Amino acid sequence: MTFTVLIPARYGSTRFPGKPLAVIAGRTMIERVYAAAAASGARRVAVATDDERIATACRGFGAEVVMTAPDHVSGTDRLAEAATRLRLKDEEIVVNLQGDEPLLPPTLLAEAASSLDGEGAARMGTLATPVMDVAEVFEPNAVKVVCDRAGYALYFSRAPIPWERDGYAGAPRAPAEGTLRHLGIYAYRVGFLRIYPELEVSPLERLESLEQLRVLWNGYRIRVARASTLPGPGVDTPEDIGRVERALSRQ
Numbered sequence: 001m002t003f004t005v006l007i008p009a010r011y012g013s014t015r016f017p018g019k020p021l022a023v024i025a026g027r028t029m030i031e032r033v034y035a036a037a038a039a040s041g042a043r044r045v046a047v048a049t050d051d052e053r054i055a056t057a058c059r060g061f062g063a064e065v066v067m068t069a070p071d072h073v074s075g076t077d078r079l080a081e082a083a084t085r086l087r088l089k090d091e092e093i094v095v096n097l098q099g100d101e102p103l104l105p106p107t108l109l110a111e112a113a114s115s116l117d118g119e120g121a122a123r124m125g126t127l128a129t130p131v132m133d134v135a136e137v138f139e140p141n142a143v144k145v146v147c148d149r150a151g152y153a154l155y156f157s158r159a160p161i162p163w164e165r166d167g168y169a170g171a172p173r174a175p176a177e178g179t180l181r182h183l184g185i186y187a188y189r190v191g192f193l194r195i196y197p198e199l200e201v202s203p204l205e206r207l208e209s210l211e212q213l214r215v216l217w218n219g220y221r222i223r224v225a226r227a228s229t230l231p232g233p234g235v236d237t238p239e240d241i242g243r244v245e246r247a248l249s250r251q
Contacts, residue, residue: 024050083194192220
């Protein structure tokens with residue numbers, strides 16, 4: 001199985017402007033993310049950005065860069081343009097690696113790609129892991145997913161799903177059996193990436209601020225595979241840099 005990793009990276013983050021260029025233990029975050037992608041077994045890795053500062057930094061450590069339009073509303077829309085500019089074929093698999101995941105184990109990228117290998121029904125694949133801590137069930141930044149018996153996503157939510165009627169009454173002590181946390185790593189067939197920007201935006205997507213709900217809303221399937229390991233902490237705010245550096249020091 002062969003796959004390409006694309007890393008969407010923008011400079012204008014609301015909570016952390018210039019985030020891809022933040023320095024973590026002597027290396028920029030985007031360089032660390034790129035290194036993880038390069039170690040995944042991908043046949044090709046490229047950074048998709050609209051910012052020349054990011055592009056210059058990436059070229060400085062030898063990364064392939066694809067310049068994209070500045071007005072994309074999501075990382076998936078940016079990937080669709082990048083796939084076209086790279087002349088990727090419709091049947092090829094692309095894995096979307098967010099540029100703020102410097103501690104992502106490279107094996108998870110290959111696992112996301114494998115979720116679509118030989119898959120005929122799903123146009124998109126992703127990963128999930130069992131929720132072990134009840135606090136995570138109620139944490140809105142921890143996205144939960146419910147699947148059918150064949151492993152296809154039924155719904156994603158920031159709310160606790162499934163809701164255990166009796167177990168969550170009062171003070172819950174454990175997650176409901178089978179509760180899964182979604183890991184934000186996506187694999188796509190390039191042909192579907194070309195379709196995605198034209199799909200109707202779901203009202204559920206707006207409510208939950210989860211772009212994968214657009215896929216389900218429009219009748220497409222998402223294959224959900226179990227991740228073999230957990231990613232390290234990502235970076236949302238400047239305060240997260242210290243947390244990542246501490247995690248690196250323990251490795």
